[in-house]
Every structure is written in structure tokens, then in C-alpha cells.
Amino acid sequence: MTVAVTGPFASGKSTFVRMLGELGAETVSADEIVHRLLASDPETIARVAERFGGEVLGERGVDRRRLGERVFGDEGALRELEGILHPLVRREIGRRVSASRAPVFVAEIPLLFEGGDRYDFDCTVAVLTPEERRRGWASERGVGEERFQAIEGRQLSAEExxxxxxxxxxxxxGPDRLREQARALWERLLAERGSGGS
Structure with missing residues (x-):
């Protein structure tokens, strides 16, 4: 049984995925795959440096902060970067799904519905959080209002x-309520897996 978890920025997606992992799911994060590719995959590093210039390189691969500054506010550059990274992320998630022996495989994919790449999951989950709370969590991460708005602008609305x-x-x-929902979903997924449904 394969599950994709998405949701707006700072909505608690990672926490929800971690809770499913604690229940027995194998989990993966698209963002973590991107971080690994930019830090240690020679082909990805070379393609990004060729397109965005050597100044985006750091001591270890691509410096994500410098790259972010380079593409921030430039819709065309951002689309080009996504064109490099998204197919690689999709391929890696597919590889991990194929290799998994867990009863449930969960992938956290922030831009699940926005990207041109179509994934094929048995179940998709949207984690939604009131906007005021998300702004607070974003601020705690050091994300200011301008950057928050830019991230929001790239994503579909929570309602969509x-x-x-x-x-x-x-x-x-609170966390206990989120954990209850994770357990309810977990039990539902196992039941559907056992019945052969989707």
C-alpha cells in the first residue's frame, strides 16, 4: 500500500509522516532526497552548476542557500530547477517503493499536485492547518513573511x-490529536491492504 502525504508549507506533514513511520510504515521525504542530490550526486551538482553558475557551489555540493537566493522570485529559474530535480526525485521514490517490504510505504511530497510529474499512489493525504498557526511555525523556522508568501504562491491553496x-x-x-488521526489512517490502510482494496 503506497501513500503520498502533502499539504501547505508548515502544516505538520513531516510530523504526520513520522507518526506513520512509528506505526510501521517505511517513509521517505522528497525534500530529503533533494538535499542528498544537491549535496552528493555528481550529475545533479554538475547540471545545477552549469545552469545557475559556479557561485551556487559550496564546500559540499550545491549550497542550498545560495541556490535559493538565485532562484527566489524568478519563476523561470525555479521551473528550470524543478525540471532538473523533480524527475530524479520521482525516480528515487519509485526505486524505494519497488524495494520496500513494509506493509505501507509513505512519501512526503510537498508539491504532489502542483508538479507536472504524475505519481501513482494508492492513497493521497492532505495535512491542513489553520493559516495563523502555519505562519507561527514558519516564523519559528526563520521563514519571514516575504518568503512565506512566495512559497504559498507556488502551491495550490489548502482547499484545492x-x-x-x-x-x-x-x-x-495538539500532537495527541494528530497521532489519533495517524493511527486511524494506519488501521484503515492495513484493512484496505488486507482486503485488496484501494
């Missing part, structure tokens, strides 16, 4: 993500 997802998780309570 909810409409496209199979399951909506409302992260509007």
Missing part, C-alpha cells in the same frame, strides 16, 4: 489540495 486528496487530516489540535 483537500479537494484533490483522498484523505484530509485536520492538524488543528
Amino acid at each position: 489540495k483537500a479537494r484533490l486528496a483522498d484523505v484530509v487530516v485536520e492538524n488543528d489540535g
